[in-house]
Amino acid sequence: MTQTPCPVCQAPSNGFHFGVEVCSACSAFFRRTVFKNRKFRCWGDPVNSCKVVSTGSAFCKSCRFAKCLAVGMQKEIVQKGREGYGKREKEAQELALVSASSPTNFKMNRQGLPILETIVESYKTLENARKCVHQGPHGGVFPKRPPKPVNYKETIAVFLKEYYLVGDWLSHCFPEFANMKIDQKDLLHRNFYLQFVVLEGGFFSCNHKRSDIRYLPSGDYIDCVNPETYYYDPDGQQPMTPDEAVTMFASSFQTYRRNVTHPMLRENADRFEFLALTGLALFDADLEYISEETAAVCRKVRMRIQKEMLKYYMSTKGAEEASLRLGNLISIIPSLHRATRRFLEDIELSHVLKAYSVDEKFYDNCLPKFGQL
Amino acid sequence: MTQTPCPVCQAPSNGFHFGVEVCSACSAFFRRTVFKNRKFRCWGDPVNSCKVVSTGSAFCKSCRFAKCLAVGMQKEIVQKGREGYGKREKEAQELALVSASSPTNFKMNRQGLPILETIVESYKTLENARKCVHQGPHGGVFPKRPPKPVNYKETIAVFLKEYYLVGDWLSHCFPEFANMKIDQKDLLHRNFYLQFVVLEGGFFSCNHKRSDIRYLPSGDYIDCVNPETYYYDPDGQQPMTPDEAVTMFASSFQTYRRNVTHPMLRENADRFEFLALTGLALFDADLEYISEETAAVCRKVRMRIQKEMLKYYMSTKGAEEASLRLGNLISIIPSLHRATRRFLEDIELSHVLKAYSVDEKFYDNCLPKFGQL
């Protein structure tokens, strides 16, 4: 940084640029202008005689460039473009077109992603099975009805039905899971299930672009903004009033939304990413009580899933963007754990208090044992 | 300056370099690339077949390097930091000035990583401060003594001393943190501290290549294989015998090792990566009770840290390897949470039972409030 002023704009100059000792700003301006071959028009009056001084902000571009040439800056020294060290603009633009043109149809990107392709396909089967099992608003047997808000009893009933459905789905997707010993399978399945419930809720919100209600797999929803509807018990046999329950569990809904729904909305996770996260949540290599053998399998599958995610991204993004996206997605997992744990605490609290008693079957069969999560 | 053209780029060649008669530019390029072990990706279409001509601009680095190798330039001739010769005078002077020169050659990879470089540097300061504060085996004031196993009382004392030390360190590393409102800062700091303790323990184990003992910042250690030494109380006033305590907390040590030490050993995380994880753990954007503003800051810093990690990897690895490594590192965070939570549960249990009572100061000032983690 020398003391001589930039001959173009009078700002402190900063070494030689394109043949003349000018400031870095004028250097960048000159480079961009020449590189993009931009032309300007002077709007001044009288024309082509604007003052070019760095005091303000708005120069007349035309006169600034003219002055650059006048003081001797050489167009020839501007290079024709180099390789960037991350992505290349050209590439990024082309690929942006591709991904924008087909938001839902990602068939083209799925090739060579054996694990994730399998999950995506069989998730469709799960969706169909749900229509039959839940008789919800999208059920095929009964005539269609609009989605309705549900209370906690109905919710638990839905999730209980789901548990085994999801188990079958997992066994179908992952031979690694299907072939595990029954006790290991049970550990993973229990650890997984609530996470899946929470994650899928976030994904539904993401699909519907709203975080004020939480959709269930049945198609109905929990109204998070009016939780008294959720805690309302038609039989009226609970030791707590809905109002009390709302006070007690109010922050739980906050937790779900903050930790999972919002991040997923922010990242705008697609179905593919949601299912990849599902796989990572299932194959939790660091779970307590699992055998070293199971842990090794988990690590292997996780690695494969990460590789496929990366491949999926690399087909539409540059390397850097892909990696960062992968990182952001993986960063959702701790939040997912947090939300799930909160969910579990709520359920256990209800259970202990015998307030809003949870179906015993659900409690015994579908939840991780204490301290395991 | 001979007349034969450089076989890589056709510019006039300039003597033999690394085995082939090439121009000085290609020589320098080759030297830099090999020295830093950089990998490139070709963005051309068709791939790996770009023209390499010295038109003054626009090389494809990948193809340029490939051509260097193709024409016979030898990687082996590039030295790894003046290994063959004695140190140069100038270099010796610099070393005298800086005094704390990096033991490994981090220098080359750290450029342009403003956040992580700052953390790495100021971590050294933290290490020095510890020597004074803890008077441990590496303390500068008292004569050196070998590391010894410590009990829980000594451990808590060490961590209490550390809390504010670490707080200062954080404020020094992260202006974003230093400038937060006091309540937000406190939330992050409390949430962070145990995670840091656990993570750093894993890092120490990683450094010493052993997971059977857990080093403390003071330089002493907890003997995880013989936890009765840890629960031994010289005053003998506790309501539990060491044996009972071991039974009670036995699986905690397992949890630490399984969740943090083992993954870090597996990944062989270096100091740089450990500190990057530290940053990610601090700026937890999904923490309960933090303001939206703070969360936004957290997301921003996290993003920057991830980018710097990626850059760090990309300078020595290919894009895919770098991304997977990043993914694996980030995947340690959920495990870290799990181990930390377990740690917290132990402390709270001890506290409630008034067995192995924890220093009240530590309990009140250094831990996250209930349900927050």
Added chain:
DNA sequence: AGGGGTTGGTCAAAGGTCCT
């Protein structure tokens, strides 16, 4: 010694990136 040749180191000035 001493010069020719090759090494790594240095730095000004290119281009690229990011946030406003």
Added chain:
DNA sequence: AAGGACCTTTGACCAACCCC
């Protein structure tokens, strides 16, 4: 969208070094 601060890369130049 464009400006400007900030970062990386490049290649000419030079000191250190080996060898004959």
